[in-house]
Amino acid sequence: TGSTRPQRILRAVQKNSTRGSPCSVVNAIDDYCKHKEWAMNVGDEKGIIVDDVVLELKPITVLELGTYCAYSTVRIANLLPPEAKLITLEFNAESAAIAREIITWAGLEEKIQLIIGASGDWIPRLKEEFGIETFDLVFLDHWKDRYLPDTKLLEKCGLLKPGAVLLADNVICPGTPDYLDYVRNSPRYKSKFYRSHLEYTQEEDGLEHSVFLGMAGRGAE
Ligand SMILES: CNc1ncnc2c1ncn2[C@@H]1O[C@H](/C=C/CNC(=O)c2cc(-c3ccc(F)cc3)cc(O)c2O)[C@@H](O)[C@H]1O
């Protein structure tokens, strides 16, 4: 039986990057996915927007939904302040195993907590099992039809405080119409769209950046 795409990505990382160098890991994955085999990483073009958001926000607690091969996990964790922590949820055991190897290769295992499980099961448990108060940044990049239900779950569990940022990948391609409608029309969010392209292609895509304003929202009831 042949290898899987995540296994081939891990091999490319081990072959073309330096242990302990997150930047070289990110570059090795981008290089592989640009020239050898496309994969659903946020990629280098949208990745620069992610970098800017992280550097501006300086989040101390980050939640990522959908680890896949830990490309964005490594990219984000690399830019976090020393005391910051990133929790990433991945329910596919094979992907999670590859992601763990890539996180360790990058030397970021101290900053990143990879949980193997479904967002719907784990979001309600994060407060008591990991002593999380609230998240400063949530990066949504899992199944596109789960962005909205998981956002509502985060609200319900009190895991967002005013000023928290939701950064959502793929709001154009494959698209997350119900999520976009919600964050753009709810008084609980101030939302803005960062136009870009689908990773490693010329297709239109972009990131939605939504600031949580609080459950009461501002003014409008
Ligand atoms: C639902 N709760 C969940 N809890 C934990 N992990 C979850 C998860 N849902 C999905 N996952 C995991 O996240 C990953 C899923 C990501 C889904 N992403 C996409 O479908 C996607 C798809 C495209 C894409 C775009 C164009 C195209 F032609 C083909 C694909 C581009 C992207 O950037 C994408 O992010 C997997 O590793 C999966 O096991």
Ligand SMILES: [Mg+2]
């Ligand atoms: Mg994506």
